[in-house]
Amino acid sequence: MQKAFYEQFAPKMFAVCFRYTSNQEAAQDLLQDGFIKVFKNLHRFRFEGSLEGWIRRIFVNTAIEQFRKKSLPQTSIGEKHMDVADEDDITALERLAEKDILKMIHELAPGYQAVFNLYVVEGYSHKEISELLGISEGTSKSQLARAKGILAKRVKEYLNETNKIRRTI
Amino acid sequence: MSESLRNKLQQAEMNPPAGSWEAIAAAINETPLNKEQEIGQRIAQFELTPPVLAWESIEAALQENNKQPGKVISIRPWYYAAAAVAIAVLGIWLFRSNFSKTSAIFAEQKKLTAPIFQPLTSAINQAIEKNPFQISSVQKYVPVRAAVTVQPEMIAVSNPDDNTEDLELPSSDISSIEKVTADEVAEINAPLIKDSKGNIIYDTDLLKQSIKGNYISVTAPDGSTTRISTKFLHQLNYLHTSSTNGPAHPLMWGKNGIWQWQFDRWKKTILYNQEFNPGATNFLDALELLELLNEAQ
Structure with missing residues (x-):
């Protein structure tokens, strides 16, 4: 179930991760962190907007968090x-x-x-x-x-x- | 300007010239801002194939993540709380245990010393002041010979490796001590021994004891009997032997060790406060004492 979900959104989210990072490894780490957050918070999605948009926001926020951590x-x-x-x-x-x-x-x-x-x-x-x-x-x-x-x-x-x-x- | 005129002007409408919108739309499309938005929207839709093993690592991380909450939220705080409580309880118990033990020992020590030695010393001193060399006149205050029933485990208390020097008490030969009962009348078997100041020297012969169950009867020179627990047999035995070296602090020795330390202290006090300390059963000491008495006369 989770894998199917991942396969559906991974290509788009990996493109997001790639844009916010400077190397392949960092992009993969961000992909992992982002999907973990998505799976942990999936029950909070209220079906009020698009699921893809909601997932994208999580990924962008994760990228920003990492960016801020590194100052x-x-x-x-x-x-x-x-x-x-x-x-x-x-x-x-x-x-x-x-x-x-x-x-x-x-x-x-x-x-x-x-x-x-x-x-x-x-x-x-x-x-x-x-x-x-x-x-x-x-x-x-x-x-x-x-x-x-x-x-x-x-x-x-x-x-x-x-x-x-x-x-x- | 009247209110109605103002409303008229505010509500007034006029059709724009034909082709106005087309011009505006073209201008909007030409702006860099609009182009940027288009590019942004396009970029947002890009897709990129993630690495093959990406899912495996995410799955593994998810499994790890599912285990963590139990540890972090519920177990750890309880573990630390339980450990803290256990340490606190253990600490309080140890403190109370040591404190009550020490208090009990010193309370018993008070009981033991008060009835036997203090009246004895003062009574004998009074008698000697009256007539220093007429021992017979103070017969009823004179110490009796110790009668100790010696058990093998009692003797084992003394330390064979003891190197203590100059600390021997006036000792009795344990094996030669005769057994008497608490009910027997006190007898005078040895002359009174005193120090240079006229105080009676502590003598182990003061002790007369018999073992009845868990108690030893110790008879004072005036014939009064005090019962003490058999657990003090080790200390009585110690009085007949030399001191032993123990750990740095008496609290580290346990109950018997504290008694041993206390007796050792008394022994040192007695020895250092007198010039001559003859043993009651030592013939040479008796001769030396006789010489001293003659010199005094």
């Missing part, structure tokens, strides 16, 4: 001086395949990764993000801007590379 917002400071591209360039992500997008988010520094995921994917406001991660609203905004800039830059580089390869072929 990682500062880790993004290392990328502070990177060139920040124009925000509009993030739309270029649309041109990438799922796996490539996930990989790029996965490779972001944890601070940028968390803010980007929470704002862009989960739809939280900066105020909510600041409360969730224990950072200021301003930090949340600047982290998001830098995350977008890094992603845009990498997408651009990636597209340039693929274009070059196509031309040579």
Whole structure:
């Protein structure tokens, strides 16, 4: 019964875990922690919204808990001086395949990764993000801007590379 | 402005020009914010195949997790509470046991010493003050020879490895002690021995005892008999032997050990407070005492 449940939701939840972590092992650990929480709290689900949405919230909250435990917002400071591209360039992500997008988010520094995921994917406001991660609203905004800039830059580089390869072929 | 005019203006409606919505919708779709939302929604739907062994580890963790609540919530607090109660009870019991034992020993010690030695010493001293060398005049206060029925286990109490020096009491030869009963009349078999200050020296010959059931009858010089428990036989026997070395504190010796310590203390007090301490049955001591008496005269 539990395994069937797991098999139904594992692929989507593993994608969530992958987005909030920096390596495969950490993603697997998060998957495990998330499913344990889901199974322990399944009786609390009130059938008021979608089950998938409820499970996703648990996974996101678990990821945030782990992020806060590690106190990682500062880790993004290392990328502070990177060139920040124009925000509009993030739309270029649309041109990438799922796996490539996930990989790029996965490779972001944890601070940028968390803010980007929470704002862009989960739809939280900066105020909510600041409360969730224990950072200021301003930090949340600047982290998001830098995350977008890094992603845009990498997408651009990636597209340039693929274009070059196509031309040579 | 009248109220009716204000209401009119607030409720007024006007159709927008044709094509307004299309323009607005196109503008909304073009905004980066909207694009971001689209990308976000798309990313949210992504799927990724988890590792093959992921379920096994989750299953194992779930089984472990199911065992933990019992330990954490119910067993541990009870375990610690029970342990704390057990330690507290044991501690109180040990304290009370030791305290009552010690109290009982010293209470019995008081009972034992008071009737025998104190009246004896004061009575003899008074008699000697009247006539120091007329022993016959204080006959009824003079100590009687000890009569101890010696049992093998009593003798075994004395420590053969004892190295104590200069602590021998005026001793009686246990094997030569004659057996008498508590009802027998006291007799004078030895001269009175006193120290330089004129106080009568404690003499084991003061003791006259007979064993009846669980009690020993000890007769004082004035003929009065006191019954004490046979459990003090070891201590009586100890008076005839040298002291033994025990642990650092008397409470560590047990009941007999405390008595032994107490008798040892008395013995030392007696020995150190007198210049000469002759034994009542030692012929050489008797001669030396005679010399001393002659010198005094």
